[in-house]
Amino acid sequence: MSSTPALELRGLTKNYGGKLTALTDVNLTIRPGEIFALLGPNGAGKTTLIGSVCGLVKKTSGKILVFGHDLDEDPVRPRYEVGLVPQEINFDPFFSVAESLYIQQGYYGQKRDEARVMEVLTALNLRNKADSLTRALSGGMKRRLLIAKALVHKPRLVFLDEPTAGVDVELRRDLWNYVRKLAAEGTTIVLTTHYLEEAEELADRVGVINEGKLLLVEEKKALLRRLGEKRLIVTFTAPLSTPLPESVLKAGATLSEDGRTVTYPEREGRAPGGDILRALYTEGLPVGDVETRHSRLEDILIDILRGKPAAAAGAA
C-alpha cells in the first residue's frame, strides 16, 4: 500500500466572517486504509473540517492534500477519490434509488455500471428498493441511500459524517461490518459520530476536536490503555459500621457515603483488584456482589474535553 497519506491538513483554519473561528490551525495526517474517528461535541468543527476537504466549505488558510494532491492547485481532480456521507439527509424526489446512483456514477466520470449499483444496494439492504422513488423511503433507508451514493464510485477516501444517526441497532451493526470490509479492502475512512460505541468498535485512531482545535490524535487502543481504567466495585450486604482496612484505603479504594460500596480504580503500578478483594474477605466484611467496569471511550472523551491533565498529555 502507498505510503502517501490519504489526507493531510496543514494549519487548516476557517473563520466565518472574521468572528467565529470554526477551525484553528488544524494539523492532521490520515493514513491510507485506516479508520479514523473524529470526535467532539456539537459545534466542535467536525463537519467544517470535512466540508473543507470535500468542497463544501471555503477554508480561510492552510493546506489540504488528498493523496498528495494540493486542493489549492487543483480543487476538482482529487475529488474523484473522495466520497461523502453528509450529516443532513437529502434526496432528489424525481428519481428512483437506482437512478440516483447511476447519476452519481456519472458525476464521478464513470459510465453506468449496473452491477456495481446492485452490489452497493445489496450491501446496504436496499436492493429491493432499487426502483422505488427516493421520497418513498423511510428515514433509515434514506440514510443508507446517502451511504450508497457516497460509495458507488469506489472512492479511496470516504467521509462518514454521523452515518448511523437514526439507523436502528441491527442495521448499525450491518453498517459497521460494511465499513470494516471497506477498510480491509484499502478504503480510508474518516468517521464522525455521536455514538462513541461506534468509534470504539471501528476506529484504528481517534482524534478529539473541540472549539475548532484538535486536542488529541492517538491510536484508539493506546488511548484506552493510557487513559482508560478498570474499576473494581464491591457492594456489601449491609452498610459498614467500621472504616475500611488500612491496606485497602492506602491502595486507593474509596467507600461510598452510604457505606455500602467500595470502588477501586485499578491502574498500572497499583495492586491488582484481587488483593483488595482478598483483604476485604480477610477482615470479614460482608461482601455481597463484585463487579468490574472498564472505562469506555466516552469516559475518556469527557475527561479530555474537561481538560484533565493526563488526557492533555497525548495531545497532537
Added chain:
Amino acid sequence: MNTIGMKSLLAKEVRRFMRVPGQTVLSPLISTSLYFLVFGYSLAGRVHEVEGVPYLQFIVPGLVFMGLANNAFLNSSSSLFITKIQGTVVDLLVAPLGPLELMAGFIGGAMVRGLMVGGLTWAVATLFTGFRLEHAPAALLFLLLSSYTFSVLGILAAVWAEKFEQINFFPTFVMLPLTFLGGIFYSVRELPSPWNHISLFNPMVYMVEGLRYGMLGQSGFSPLLGAGILVGVALLATGVAWAALRSGYKLKA
C-alpha cells in the same frame, strides 16, 4: 474536463423536467397559446397589419420567444435553487464537477426545455397563421442565443436566491415587464418618443426583433446589431455565473 459528469448532469436535468411534462411543457404551451388566441384574435380585428405583416403573424416570434425565455429561465433557476433547498447541492459540490461542467449541465437542460416550449408554441401558431421561416440560420441563432442567455440568468438567480420569494423576484419584476415591453405585441419603432428610444435599452427587444427577422424576414433593427448586443449580454452573464460558481458564492460556507 469531466465530460461524462457534464453529460450526466445534463441528462438528469432533461429527465427531471420530463418527469412532470404537464407542468414544465404543456402548461406553458397552453398559456402562451392563450396569449396568441386572446391577444391575436382580439387585436387582429383592429390592427390588421404591423410593418406590412398580418398582426397574427407579427406576434408569433414574440410569443415563441416568451415561451422559450420563460422556460429556459425557470428550468435552470428552479432546478439549481431546489438543490440548494433540498441539500442535494452537496452531491454537485463534492463531485469532480467544475464551474464549466455545472454550467453546461444546467444550461443544456434549460435550453432543451426552452427550445421545446418555444418550438411547440411555434408549431401551434403555425396551425393558425401558416408556416413562415424566411431566414432559418438567423432564427436558429436567435433561438439559441435567447435560450442560452436566459438559462444563464436562471443560474445566477438560483445562486443568489435564499428564499422562494427571491427566486420569483426576477421573473415577476424584471422578466415579465421587460418581455411585455419588448415588442411582442407591437412594433417598438412605432412607439411615441421617448419610449421608442428607451426601449432600445431593453435587451428583449433585440431577441424578439431578431427572431422576427429570422421567421418573418423583416425587423425594425439590424439583426447583426441585435446579435452583437445579445452575444455581449450572454458573455457578461456567463462570466458572472462562472465566477459565482467558481468562488462558491452562496453555495459554499
